[in-house]
Amino acid sequence: MEHHRTRPRQHGQRRGAPRPPLPPQAGRRPATAERRPAPGRSGTAAAGPGRPPGPRLTGLGGGLFCGAAMFLLGFLDAQLFGASLTVYGVLSLPVCALTALWVRGSDLLTAPVIVPIAFAAGLLTVADDGGGGFLGGVMGLVTALSTQAGWLYGGTLVAGVIVIVRRIRLIRSRLGG
Numbered sequence: 001m002e003h004h005r006t007r008p009r010q011h012g013q014r015r016g017a018p019r020p021p022l023p024p025q026a027g028r029r030p031a032t033a034e035r036r037p038a039p040g041r042s043g044t045a046a047a048g049p050g051r052p053p054g055p056r057l058t059g060l061g062g063g064l065f066c067g068a069a070m071f072l073l074g075f076l077d078a079q080l081f082g083a084s085l086t087v088y089g090v091l092s093l094p095v096c097a098l099t100a101l102w103v104r105g106s107d108l109l110t111a112p113v114i115v116p117i118a119f120a121a122g123l124l125t126v127a128d129d130g131g132g133g134f135l136g137g138v139m140g141l142v143t144a145l146s147t148q149a150g151w152l153y154g155g156t157l158v159a160g161v162i163v164i165v166r167r168i169r170l171i172r173s174r175l176g177g
Contacts, residue, residue: 054102059110062103066114069095070122083126085144089151092119096155100162105170112160119152120145 057065070092077088095118100111120141127144129137145152 054098056104057099057102057107058104059107059114062099062107062110063114063118065102066095066099066118067121069098070118071125072122074122074125078125083128085126085148085151088122088126089148089154092122092151092155093158096159097162100159100166103163105166108163108167108170111163112156115155115159116152119155123148 073091073095074088077084077091081087096115099114099118100108103111123141123144124137127137127140129140132139
């Protein structure tokens, strides 16, 4: 069976042949060109004008960071403070703020969604299971979520406010004003 070409053959270029250099307006640099940061930006993740300090996390990376940090804080709280729910709630607020600050601009809206899920994931290590196995653990988690709802809402509010402020600043910088 014959296969017919769907594209016309490109004359003048063969596979493996070196490409001619692109004109300067093409926007590409030769492979040997030194990589330099764009004007007005430093090469590290340091803060520039209008840019918060810290790493740039994707939505998934922000979720993994927040979930792992909350789980670790819950474990440390259980080991050092005897599973104090108040200590866990207080320690969750900076993690919520950092998650909202470190998520990149295109994934800003994921931060207020990530925070409550990570709070519940970390609460697994702190919640009292009552010695009742799986169902006792579920009941302990539900009880802890209901009694610590203020910390849960507070962390979500912190993340939401930071996201709204960052979003407003991002829109203003794009509009040039």
